[in-house]
Amino acid sequence: MLKFFxxxxxxxxxxxxxxxxxxxxxxxLLPGDPVMLMSGERVMSxxxxxxxxxxxxxxxxxxxxxxxxxxxxxxxDFGTSVVTKQPILHQFFxxxxxxxxxxxxxxxxxxxxxxxxxxxxxxxxxxxxxxxVMGAALVGYSMPIFWWGLLLIILFxxxxxxxxxxxxxxxxxxxxxxxxxxxxxSLLSGQKGAFASAASHLILPTIVLGTIPLAxxxxxxxxxxxxxxxxxxxxxxxxKGLSPxxxxxxxxxRNAMIPVITTIGLQVGVMLAGAILTESIFSWPGxxxxxxxxxxxRDYPVIQGGLxxxxxxxxxxxxxxxxxxxxxxxxxxx
Amino acid sequence: MKTKLAFAAALLAASMLGxxxxxxxxxxxSEGSPEGFDPGLYTAGTTFDASSRTVYNRLxxxxxxxxEIEPGLAESWTISDDGKEYTFKLRQGVxxxxxxxxxxxxxxxxxxxxxxxxRQLKSDxxxxxxxxxxxxxxxxxxxxxxxxxxxxxxxxxxxKFVLNRPEAPFLADLGMDFASILSKEYADxxxxxxxxxxxxxxxLGTGPFTxxxxxQDAVIRYKANADYWNGKPKIDDLVFAITTDASVRRQKLxxxxxxxxxxxxxxDVEALKKxxxxxxxxxxxxxxxxxxxxxxxxPFDKAEVRKALNMAINKKAIVxxxxxxxxxxAKNPIPPTMWSxxxxxxxxxxxxxxxxxxxxxxGVKDLKMKIWAMPVSRPYMLNARRAAELMQADLAKxxxxxxxxxxxxxxxxxxxxxxxxxGAVILGWTGDNGDPDNFLDTLLGCxxxxxxxxxxxxNKEFDDLVKKAKQTSxxxxxxxxxxxxxxxFKKEAPWDTIDHSTVFMPMSKKVTGYTQDPLGIHRxxxxxxxx
Numbered sequence: 042m043l044k045f046f047x048x049x050x051x052x053x054x055x056x057x058x059x060x061x062x063x064x065x066x067x068x069x070l071l072p073g074d075p076v077m078l079m080s081g082e083r084v085m086s087x088x089x090x091x092x093x094x095x096x097x098x099x100x101x102x103x104x105x106x107x108x109x110x111x112x113x114x115x116x117x118d119f120g121t122s123v124v125t126k127q128p129i130l131h132q133f134f135x136x137x138x139x140x141x142x143x144x145x146x147x148x149x150x151x152x153x154x155x156x157x158x159x160x161x162x163x164x165x166x167x168x169x170x171x172x173x174v175m176g177a178a179l180v181g182y183s184m185p186i187f188w189w190g191l192l193l194i195i196l197f198x199x200x201x202x203x204x205x206x207x208x209x210x211x212x213x214x215x216x217x218x219x220x221x222x223x224x225x226x227s228l229l230s231g232q233k234g235a236f237a238s239a240a241s242h243l244i245l246p247t248i249v250l251g252t253i254p255l256a257x258x259x260x261x262x263x264x265x266x267x268x269x270x271x272x273x274x275x276x277x278x279x280x281k282g283l284s285p286x287x288x289x290x291x292x293x294x295r296n297a298m299i300p301v302i303t304t305i306g307l308q309v310g311v312m313l314a315g316a317i318l319t320e321s322i323f324s325w326p327g328x329x330x331x332x333x334x335x336x337x338x339r340d341y342p343v344i345q346g347g348l349x350x351x352x353x354x355x356x357x358x359x360x361x362x363x364x365x366x367x368x369x370x371x372x373x374x375x
Numbered sequence: 376m377k378t379k380l381a382f383a384a385a386l387l388a389a390s391m392l393g394x395x396x397x398x399x400x401x402x403x404x405s406e407g408s409p410e411g412f413d414p415g416l417y418t419a420g421t422t423f424d425a426s427s428r429t430v431y432n433r434l435x436x437x438x439x440x441x442x443e444i445e446p447g448l449a450e451s452w453t454i455s456d457d458g459k460e461y462t463f464k465l466r467q468g469v470x471x472x473x474x475x476x477x478x479x480x481x482x483x484x485x486x487x488x489x490x491x492x493x494r495q496l497k498s499d500x501x502x503x504x505x506x507x508x509x510x511x512x513x514x515x516x517x518x519x520x521x522x523x524x525x526x527x528x529x530x531x532x533x534x535k536f537v538l539n540r541p542e543a544p545f546l547a548d549l550g551m552d553f554a555s556i557l558s559k560e561y562a563d564x565x566x567x568x569x570x571x572x573x574x575x576x577x578x579l580g581t582g583p584f585t586x587x588x589x590x591q592d593a594v595i596r597y598k599a600n601a602d603y604w605n606g607k608p609k610i611d612d613l614v615f616a617i618t619t620d621a622s623v624r625r626q627k628l629x630x631x632x633x634x635x636x637x638x639x640x641x642x643d644v645e646a647l648k649k650x651x652x653x654x655x656x657x658x659x660x661x662x663x664x665x666x667x668x669x670x671x672x673x674p675f676d677k678a679e680v681r682k683a684l685n686m687a688i689n690k691k692a693i694v695x696x697x698x699x700x701x702x703x704x705a706k707n708p709i710p711p712t713m714w715s716x717x718x719x720x721x722x723x724x725x726x727x728x729x730x731x732x733x734x735x736x737x738g739v740k741d742l743k744m745k746i747w748a749m750p751v752s753r754p755y756m757l758n759a760r761r762a763a764e765l766m767q768a769d770l771a772k773x774x775x776x777x778x779x780x781x782x783x784x785x786x787x788x789x790x791x792x793x794x795x796x797x798g799a800v801i802l803g804w805t806g807d808n809g810d811p812d813n814f815l816d817t818l819l820g821c822x823x824x825x826x827x828x829x830x831x832x833x834n835k836e837f838d839d840l841v842k843k844a845k846q847t848s849x850x851x852x853x854x855x856x857x858x859x860x861x862x863x864f865k866k867e868a869p870w871d872t873i874d875h876s877t878v879f880m881p882m883s884k885k886v887t888g889y890t891q892d893p894l895g896i897h898r899x900x901x902x903x904x905x906x
Binding site (some may be wrong): 071072073074076077078079080081082083084085086089093096097121123124125126127132135136191194195198199202205206207208209212215217218321322323324326327330331334339 | 400402407408410411416418506507508509510512515516572575576588590591592593594596614616617618619620622623626627629630632782783784785786788789792802803804805817823826827
């Protein structure tokens with residue numbers, strides 16, 4: 042198990058270097074630079090432009106910039122935003138809990154609904170239930186997040202007034218962040234109604250961000266289940282007279298879970314991508330919104346630092362998924 | 376159970392609302408996050424709304440709803456006969472805000488003024504580079520480093536600015552956001568504590584609202600400054616709920632989660648106007664969109680060719696298609712809300728037949744040209760691509776083949792300044808300080824060729840007039856000069872002036888006293904809200 046673990050960790054090193062090079066160079070391949078955008082319609086003289094680029098250290102050869110950037114990261118310094126002039130690591134850790142909270146809720150939402158839906162669809166293969174679940178999954182998977190979010194806001198917040206439109210908590214509540222997780226902080230604040238308000242603000246963004254993973258998980262569970270249910274050992278189990286619950290719930294499900302766990306792991310990347318749009322619609326102050334704003338402003342340090350940190354998280358999750366296989370399927374760890 | 380919980384929550388919320396009923400809170404759904412809170416460092420209106428217009432004051436202020444200036448932290452001023460010395464008498468007894476993070480021990484005085492400007496002008500000032508890459512962009516853009524020779528403290532309540540040359544728009548420049556006055560005492564304290572960068576995160580000034588807290592990308596909170604020298608604001612708390620999507624801002628206003636918001640979608644305006652609970656205020660924006668020919672390249676070097684092309688383009692159709700009618704066709708390079716606007720000027724009317732004939736008379740046949748369309752939506756031009764397509768179709772009717780080109784925004788701005796640029800550029804401008812000089816000299820003066828003068832147009836007669844006006848302090852005299860300049864502009868037609876867009880501000884009917892500012896800033900010091 043230790044060898045398996047170390048092997049997985051070692052692979053991360055070249056991956057991380059690769060990601061850092063891509064993050065660093067891609068944003069610089071885009072035309073335009075942060076200094077030019079700073080002055081807007083007003084033209085900046087070439088001399089002044091060169092001077093500010095020099096002050097920001099952006100006139101040095103790319104390789105030099107990259108090396109000093111990596112040097113900084115090894116010392117724990119991810120640089121400073123060109124726009125807000127704040128340290129990137131500080132901004133990341135201020136905003137990340139909001140994204141994490143939303144992503145966790147969305148993935149839980151997707152798993153809790155997706156796995157049972159997939160299992161039942163598989164058992165009742167070809168039934169009306171199966172077809173409607175799979176049809177809905179296809180629609181959910183194809184729904185553009187932006188459109189879906191706006192639709193839900195207009196219906197549930199605009200017309201029915203059941204949920205708040207956007208934000209993380211009612212503006213009535215005002216307390217300093219402790220953990221950065223609004224659900225926890227609202228409880229810690231001791232203010233009455235704060236938790237309910239935070240929870241109600243989570244409903245729509247959770248549904249919007251969780252829709253695609255939900256669709257994928259449901260479909261994956263169904264097909265994995267179908268495969269497993271046709272295996273000989275399942276027939277044997279049925280022949281032994283085990284209750285349908287034991288056959289499906291214990292024997293089949295456990296084996297069907299392996300591809301599903303892979304899928305869930307892969308959804309983390311999808312979710313962080315989806316968070317960019319979801320956060321923009323729901324004014325959710327997380328890293329997705331932060332990255333989008335930075336791309337528009339060509340805030341190189343934020344984009345490259347943010348990408349690297351996000352990539353690091355995705356790699357970490359994938360590592361955990363790999364380890365989880367080992368737990369589910371003993372053959373892998375040997 | 377669920378309904379019970381929801382009911383309990385609603386009840387609780389209601390009781391809490393009841394508890395704070397005597398505090399009047401205005402929630403403004405702002406369009407983006409401020410870049411920081413030191414207005415000197417930035418150029419974006421979003422940042423200014425959150426910093427300079429709430430927390431700070433300037434020596435002179437723009438009157439609510441106009442581009443005229445009135446006394447601010449300076450009570451009065453005198454200008455020397457040669458126009459190079461501006462002496463300001465400062466208002467006495469003005470208090471800086473007391474906050475959780477700083478308690479001032481003295482009133483506002485001349486040291487604060489000198490500090491606020493010197494940090495931007497002198498590279499050896501310890502505050503000149505207090506954050507990485509501080510470039511004082513607006514101050515540089517307005518030419519302050521070359522213009523201002525010195526800022527001197529005469530006594531505690533008198534400050535003198537000495538200029539290198541007479542410059543009439545200088546007073547209006549001092550009303551701009553980057554010229555906000557900061558507290559030197561607070562600055563000294565931060566420097567002593569080694570926390571200089573806090574100046575950009577926790578602002579402290581003399582303005583109508585005191586900064587309370589900023590949760591990044593989410594909420595900014597202010598409370599009314601009870602000691603405000605111009606009278607305490609009528610609302611108690613001001614909250615900016617940052618909401619970047621315009622459709623979501625509309626939903627929030629309609630759901631009562633905020634009471635006022637800027638920049639509605641053009642398509643939403645009609646529906647908002649029909650909502651009985653809302654008011655939609657509108658005002659002509661202080662902006663212009665134009666199509667700038669490159670007057671250095673044949674055949675666009677001939678005024679009659681440019682005029683013929685202007686007559687071939689149906690601007691009314693562009694305004695209808697791009698703005699759904701929520702803009703007005705422009706005939707002058709400055710907007711109608713600006714002083715010296717010459718309304719007697721006649722626009723070159725849309726007339727394809729006459730245009731065709733003029734082109735033939737000028738010996739232009741089978742003309743091929745490029746039209747540059749901006750890749751982004753700006754207040755003065757929501758959809759340049761659409762506008763360019765309409766122009767293309769119009770020009771085809773007079774035998775001109777137009778090709779539409781575009782670049783990424785920063786690249787577009789850079790390339791469009793090139794003197795040997797191929798093609799006519801769609802671009803525009805939003806006024807900085809309400810002074811006609813800010814359009815006529817900045818965008819059309821000879822020294823802006825290769826820079827902001829996208830038409831690369833240098834007309835000596837026009838340039839002499841605007842340069843003379845810049846050095847004249849008498850406004851009546853300046854008005855005459857600018858009106859003459861507008862006549863020359865129309866005769867020479869370096870641009871096709873396209874539109875001045877209308878700015879809308881939807882708000883709840885409970886909000887009273889809000890005045891739209893032509894400069895595009897959002898101020899809440901006069902606003903009240905009904906219970």
